[in-house]
Amino acid sequence: MIAPLFRRGRLALCVAALLALVAGCDKEPEKPEPPKVDTYTKASWEELPATSDPDLLAGFRAWRSACARLAKDPVWSAACTSAGQVAEDPAEIRTWFKAQLEVYSLRNARNSPQGLITGYYEPVYAGSLKRSKQSTVPVYGIPDDMIVVALDGLYPELKGKRLRGRLEGRVLKPYDDAASIRSNGVDAPVLAWLSDPMDLQFLQIQGSGRIQLDNGRQLRIGYADQNGHPYRPVGRWLVEQGQLKQEEVSMGKIRDWAKANPQRVPELLASNPSYVFFGLNPDSNEGPRGSLNVPLTAGYSVAIDRKVIPLGSLLWLSTTRPDGSPVIRPVAAQDTGGAIAGEVRADLFWGTGAEAGELAGNMKQQGQIWLLWPKGVPLPSTAAAQPQASKSQG
Template sequence: MKAPRRIAARLCSATILLASVLLTGCAVQNARPGAAPASTYAKADWNALPAVSDTDLKAGFAAWRSACPRLKGDAAWAPLCVAAGHVDATPAAIRAFLQNSLDVYALRAAGNRTEGLITGYYEPIYAGSLTRTARATVPVYGVPADMVSVQLDSVYPELKGKRLRGRVEGRVLKPYDDAARIAAHGVNAPILAWLTDPMDLQFLQIQGSGRVQLDDGRHLRLAYADQNGHPYRPIGRWLVEQGELAKDAVSMDAIRAWASAHPTRVPELLASNPSYVFFAKGADGDEGPRGSLNVPLTAGYSVAVDRSVVPLGSLLWLSTTRPDGAALVRPVAAQDTGGAITGEVRADLFWGTGDAAGALAGHMKQSGRLWLLWPKGVALPSPGGG
């Protein structure tokens, strides 16, 4: 399961928690040396790519091209986006364009490993209310009025994309409240909606976006707005450490079942993850939620990546399997990020909205391979560059 983009956003890859004067938690864990490991991008041939169907080729290309309005200022992708606007929407024309415009690089992890972890996420729909009721008692908060966010690369360029979040007390900037304190004492922020189950709120935060189904049938869309600056720690890992679940048995369904069977321990479970996500009202409509690139995600063809390895807006070739073991090979667009999405051969596939998508996302923990399709004549990204 994924920690939201937008923790995802998304979190370790975008956030630093300051304790005293030290960088701690996920910021240190995700730090990468400035020199690019030789094995990260291994030049490959187009013929080395596993075959995809014409349908997947067209859908993957369309998903990537949907982000072109956001890539107008991107030196690597802007020229290619202009050219892509003139490509006929036929498999033959798309193949020719891609092969003439892009080089292929196999992504490899430490030890020259080509296999990595492919997971899934989705946009959930949870029952709730715009006002507190006897059933809907769990608040969904907007961004707190007293939370300060500092963009650190304005002073330290090497910390590009890193932010510090906290609260000013006197003349001191201190870390913002963790999830346990927020749950117990609330926060100085607008309440956007009320949910009926604290586990729904946790999974909403993990996914990074979602919808609240109101009694009158309408949906309120919620999008990631900010995060409290604390590192994301998977609640499934806590259950494993407590001996409550086996490692290979962890899934959203298993976690929910445990919570239902142990309602008095749910606060303890949720407190094991100090991260807390704040939301904003999203735009109405049937398009997918917006990812870190601020474009609607395409079900089955948008992925969250580690942006220190794969720049947002890139086109990838993915080879993995569905949870049922069926092959899944297709081009996908790197349009999102996630706190749990770190590493060279790592991606989180967006499955769509609702329970069916959630069932796929909740059981998606597959081995897979990735190839970066990179514009010809453009220098490769430097791993760790943010």
């Protein structure tokens, strides 16, 4: 029996070797890695498209408004000091731009300078400080039982990353998702009450807003924290359900669908597990404060991806309004957003109220972005510009 077993063993080895050889022949050769793309491509001032504004004054003012916050920033401190000495004269400001800053075209992973430019705004919704038959949707502050764990103390490479959860015994469990919070409530202060759950959803997407009270006062609220679950656009769910086409998605279309399908609104909202908690802001007529904690300037403040563009940066934006008219101007990177991710990506703040909301809701344009970076300062690196928790979802 030894010889037949030996022969069968040799045969098995030969078959295995043959199969391995055949598999090796069928295997596609490994594809070479695509060439690395420079996110920041050096450009000249002459390559920039001409501004659609009369001059650079408005964009310069919007950026300089954050200099008090940037005074100790090693990137912008010197530029801010010199900017404070520039007269508000268009010719002097243009001279300052060229003397202080270098131009870099932002490129995406496909080496394209084209990207997506959207808009956001500060909504105003009717509400009440007390629950009533009409006002039944709570606007929550930060829950008392939510624990936030910063990870960068032990792991610097996780700078800006946060874990959010609730203690159950000695175990930290994920915090409730949005559907659970809406169904079961949460251990948190109620700042105000709204009448429409879609108002709260859009308020969470924008990250800040005003609540119009019966006595004429407008209660100002802003992003305070988030439940730790990923943001998923409700518009994407409508597309997946065949309710809207991708090119049709806008805040107006989403609200129209919700009004026509009230019985499915809970299902729509459950598709986004993220939930934003708010804090009260002082009453004032200034713009809402973004992630840089300075008032945003309508038309000149943008939310960006901090992995690519550090907060406080000065940018040159070239895009269009929804009607096709050009928007070419310097803008200030003063905010972030959960849906704002990518090299050539920005969310342009349009202001407060219904008119700004109409413009922001229809804003889904192609555009280009140039980083205007201080001369002699090393370019940002994706390792050094990790994002913190964004102030909004949109």
